[in-house]
Amino acid sequence: MYWQKELETMEDARIRRLQLKRLRETVRAASRSTFYRERFQQLGLSPEDICTLDSLRKLPFTTKNDLRQAYPFGFLAVPKGRVVRMHASTGTTGRSTVVFYTRADLDQWTDLVARCMVMTGARQGDVFQNMTGYGLFTGGLGFHYAAERLGIFTIPIGSGNTRRQIHMMREFETTVIHCIPSFALYMVHSLHAMGIDPRRDLPLRIAFLGAEPHSEHVRRKVEELYGVDAFNSYGLSEMYGPGVAFECPAKDGMHLWEDAYLPEIVDPGTGEPVEDGAKGELVLTSLGREAMPLLRYRTGDLTAFCTGECGCGRRHRRIRRIIGRADDMFIIKGVNIFPTQVEEALLGMEEVGNNYQIILKRKDYTDIMTVTVEVQERFFRGDPQEREQLRRRMAKRLREELLVTPDIELLKPGALESTGGKAVRVVDKRDIYEGGISDT
Ligand code: ADP
Ligand code: ZN
Numbered sequence: 001m002y003w004q005k006e007l008e009t010m011e012d013a014r015i016r017r018l019q020l021k022r023l024r025e026t027v028r029a030a031s032r033s034t035f036y037r038e039r040f041q042q043l044g045l046s047p048e049d050i051c052t053l054d055s056l057r058k059l060p061f062t063t064k065n066d067l068r069q070a071y072p073f074g075f076l077a078v079p080k081g082r083v084v085r086m087h088a089s090t091g092t093t094g095r096s097t098v099v100f101y102t103r104a105d106l107d108q109w110t111d112l113v114a115r116c117m118v119m120t121g122a123r124q125g126d127v128f129q130n131m132t133g134y135g136l137f138t139g140g141l142g143f144h145y146a147a148e149r150l151g152i153f154t155i156p157i158g159s160g161n162t163r164r165q166i167h168m169m170r171e172f173e174t175t176v177i178h179c180i181p182s183f184a185l186y187m188v189h190s191l192h193a194m195g196i197d198p199r200r201d202l203p204l205r206i207a208f209l210g211a212e213p214h215s216e217h218v219r220r221k222v223e224e225l226y227g228v229d230a231f232n233s234y235g236l237s238e239m240y241g242p243g244v245a246f247e248c249p250a251k252d253g254m255h256l257w258e259d260a261y262l263p264e265i266v267d268p269g270t271g272e273p274v275e276d277g278a279k280g281e282l283v284l285t286s287l288g289r290e291a292m293p294l295l296r297y298r299t300g301d302l303t304a305f306c307t308g309e310c311g312c313g314r315r316h317r318r319i320r321r322i323i324g325r326a327d328d329m330f331i332i333k334g335v336n337i338f339p340t341q342v343e344e345a346l347l348g349m350e351e352v353g354n355n356y357q358i359i360l361k362r363k364d365y366t367d368i369m370t371v372t373v374e375v376q377e378r379f380f381r382g383d384p385q386e387r388e389q390l391r392r393r394m395a396k397r398l399r400e401e402l403l404v405t406p407d408i409e410l411l412k413p414g415a416l417e418s419t420g421g422k423a424v425r426v427v428d429k430r431d432i433y434e435g436g437i438s439d440t
Contacts, residue, residue, distance in 0.1 A: 113146030138241025159420030185354035186418035253318030
């Protein structure tokens, strides 16, 4: 049943011992990079001062900005000749950052992703269509090598091109897919246009959904539309890529692999740890990594630890579905809002389609929030009154959830496009009006 049973079901005390051993190695390794060498000097600390898991807190956080400042090699902790690959983050929130891997790093990463895939039931005999970008983005190659390590027939198709994806799925009888959730929902329109009902016509059974925040509704929609079991996949290039945390068949939070990562959840404002089970920003320290160890890296992602044990028997702690990035949050009329809250409120409605976007503008010193949302085709054929009523119902639900009443614009199914990359959920146009917030 388990691929790495001993590791995955290891008792708490043993995990902590393993973490401490690897932490000490990691701190020593990190101190060989220019960035951490200088940091240790400034703090008057030596790597040996980090001698317990808690003493890690003597170190300040490492931020995305630190990575940008140290571009390109400031975090490299091994001679350049030992690097065998680099990747870069997508650059969703600014200039992208680069990450390096030694051969041993690629080995550890591949192992982690393979462990995730096995956990969901993917096996030799499956046909795996990897529908995320290859190249600098970690999603493509990360899953690719893991699938090959497991001996799974892999189609490295990459992202985009929905019709080609569908032809491949049909002709090669794909059983497992990996894609960005918004793309899975977008592709449904092409499937229907081609007269294909994935439940009936395709042997799909598993979907890995990752790389962007999505709600439980989106998971359920993908499961219903495709007839698959969908699993949430979390990772970030700064921590290798996918394979940091992943859902098991219990689908109650994602197991975060504690032999490879040391997690903390902190209050994004104060940086202090939150109470167990409370929401905060995930901070990760890599364990066992050679080329680019990162200590207390602020992911910017908001989540919480799940409490209690998981029914699957794995002991690695679980984190909840990511609510969003701390910097995804926008403030409208003084209220803090995450796109996933809009998603929670709307995508639970049966009339609503598969995609939405939030547009922020400012007029006469007032913020205006417009939610554009795809709804079922029938609303564009029938009585305009019905459309109006639907708009009102939506506005009411959003007001209850967000405490702000947005304008709502209804769109036909498929109107909002997806290229297979991360969905742009918020378009903030306020900077072109009266000096509002700009998103750099
Ligand atoms: P960028 O930060 O430039 O988008 P990456 O491609 O490395 O670069 O993306 C990592 C980020 O993607 C994570 O920090 C997180 O915000 C988001 N992400 C990845 N997987 C998930 C997931 N399953 N749920 C929510 N957000 C996710
Ligand atoms: Zn589990």
